[in-house]
Amino acid sequence: MNSPLILDYPVPPLFSFKECLWFLNRNYDDCMHRISSGAITKAISLPEGDFLIRIAEHRQMIRMEILDGADIENHREVLEQYLKNWFDLDRDPRPLYELLKKDPQLSYMVTAFQGLRLVSMPDLFEALCWGITGQQINLSFAYKLKRRLVEKYGRSIEHEGNVYHLFPKPTALAKAGITDLMDMQFSQKKAEYLIGLSKAFLDGTISEKTLKALPSLKERQQVLTAIRGIGLWTANYALMKSFRENSCIPYGDVGLLNALIAHGIMQQKTDREQMDHFFEKYKGWESYLVFYLWRSLSQPEQ
DNA sequence: AGCCAGGATCATC
């Protein structure tokens, strides 16, 4: 094929590609991207078509190479927008850092995690499926389940001997049978949830467009939690990761609770009032704080 | 070996 299209984007202030890459390259085997020698390669599906993109840092720029895809030249803008959404590049984290500096237990994060952005999962359906998959199981197992699902029901792009997966579409997943997913070791309920969610996307019960059009976070949470298998945790997780909503607290999240206990901020796991009280100080930055707290879990002693 | 995992639902009180 032709030489790839290259888009350079200036590194925004207080952005660390290394930190973001670190997050994507934690100790899990995530089938949705591949990281090697400082670059991340990922297949993405947009209304304009499927593309294979590679992101790396290059001379003070964030460089995106479009390795595969049709009519690339005419899709510069949407591809650049994807990049900006994925790494939340337009965010100015300084207000968060000012709040963190006032917090004795968390002020270290400003330097320790400086430049980390809330790495998103732009596809709402994917974020919801991933949330359901990860309910109440350890992450290692959850990533295994995701891989099985993706390899069976998703399309993929091959490039230089590697396979890059696209997350399955609702149409593909809606055709799956409960037992098909159970054979992959999904529980029966999760199989039902995933197939039900796929059908809800197909019949228009839910769509990214209508959900985004709702005026408040609360209404978006209500629409999502009305779907079987989606509780407040999953709704908040998906809204945080997909829409990059600012004020999503995934109540009940084991990782979040463990992080708050490890920092001496909470003592018991069940005290929602105490949790709300803590987050009061971080109005508008709740999601980011959660993300940073998750980040703290993977690093011993800060 | 046994408890816990980036929860949600349903029954029951």
Next chain:
DNA sequence: GATGATCATGGC
């Protein structure tokens, strides 16, 4: 509206 059982299996 609050609690308890249930889910399925891996990881440590």
